[in-house]
Amino acid sequence: MRVIVTRPVEQAAAWVLALRAQGLDAHALPLIGIGALDDPAPLQAAWCTLAQRSVVVFVSPNAVQHFFAQQPAGTGWPAGVLAAAPGPGSVTALRALGMPAEAIVQPAADAASFDSETLWRELASRDWADADVLVVRGASASSEGGGGVGREWLADQLRASGARVDFVAAYRRQPPEPGPAESELLAQALRHPAAHVWLFSSSEAVARLGQIAPAAEWSASRALASHPRIADSARRLGFGRVDEVLPTPDAVATGLRNGSV
Numbered sequence: 001m002r003v004i005v006t007r008p009v010e011q012a013a014a015w016v017l018a019l020r021a022q023g024l025d026a027h028a029l030p031l032i033g034i035g036a037l038d039d040p041a042p043l044q045a046a047w048c049t050l051a052q053r054s055v056v057v058f059v060s061p062n063a064v065q066h067f068f069a070q071q072p073a074g075t076g077w078p079a080g081v082l083a084a085a086p087g088p089g090s091v092t093a094l095r096a097l098g099m100p101a102e103a104i105v106q107p108a109a110d111a112a113s114f115d116s117e118t119l120w121r122e123l124a125s126r127d128w129a130d131a132d133v134l135v136v137r138g139a140s141a142s143s144e145g146g147g148g149v150g151r152e153w154l155a156d157q158l159r160a161s162g163a164r165v166d167f168v169a170a171y172r173r174q175p176p177e178p179g180p181a182e183s184e185l186l187a188q189a190l191r192h193p194a195a196h197v198w199l200f201s202s203s204e205a206v207a208r209l210g211q212i213a214p215a216a217e218w219s220a221s222r223a224l225a226s227h228p229r230i231a232d233s234a235r236r237l238g239f240g241r242v243d244e245v246l247p248t249p250d251a252v253a254t255g256l257r258n259g260s261v
Contacts, residue, residue: 001256003196005026022253032173037066044072047071056134066171083105113246114226114246130163132164200230200233
């Protein structure tokens with residue numbers, strides 16, 4: 001079984017290495033492109049407001065990386081400000097940049113899913129009256145992970161609890177064009193659907209696949225999705241079998257080996 005990883009280039013490469021280390025035949029076919037913003041001024045201005053924030057929510061690893069790329073020289077993360085992330089990829093990115101573990105809020109390790117809803121369970125008990133929250137996201141209206149619906153839902157919960165919520169875009173999404181290797185991988189997956197499984201971490205990636213292969217028949221194809229909303233997108237595209245899986249290489253590899261996904 002060949003696993004097709006559809007994450008953006010950098011994350012896809014890391015996932016391919018991690019899955020291959022577990023003995024899987026993994027290959028990258030990025031369906032989301034990530035680029036820096038033309039104007040970094042709003043990001044730089046957001047850094048100047050961090051000390052007044054109670055928490056900064058990062059929606060994805062890309063949000064973490066591009067936000068910290070604009071960190072002003074000589075500044076650090078303000079003491080007492082929390083960094084919240086709905087998924088393990090974002091948490092790993094925060095830790096790699098030196099964020100102390102005690103400053104990070106994330107879903108419980110044994111959570112059934114990693115999304116805005118499970119993150120809110122860790123945040124809900126705090127006092128949000130008059131608190132300032134910053135959400136760091138991508139520039140497009142659509143979203144990675146569980147989608148913009150989840151992100152807006154989290155903002156609504158915070159506002160209902162008395163917080164003020166601001167958003168800042170840290171990067172922009174752009175539809176990538178498959179190169180020769182990716183085009184051949186797509187062709188093989190269409191010719192031999194039973195020998196391939198698509199790994200989706202974004203509804204946007206599912207939509208992009210439909211755009212680059214508009215005449216494809218997906219009823220014999222199989223997908224793994226990291227969130228119920230993403231799974232629904234794959235089913236709407238026509239995938240014959242769609243299973244949900246936690247967004248970690250270990251969970252994907254274990255599920256494929258034991259047949260649970």
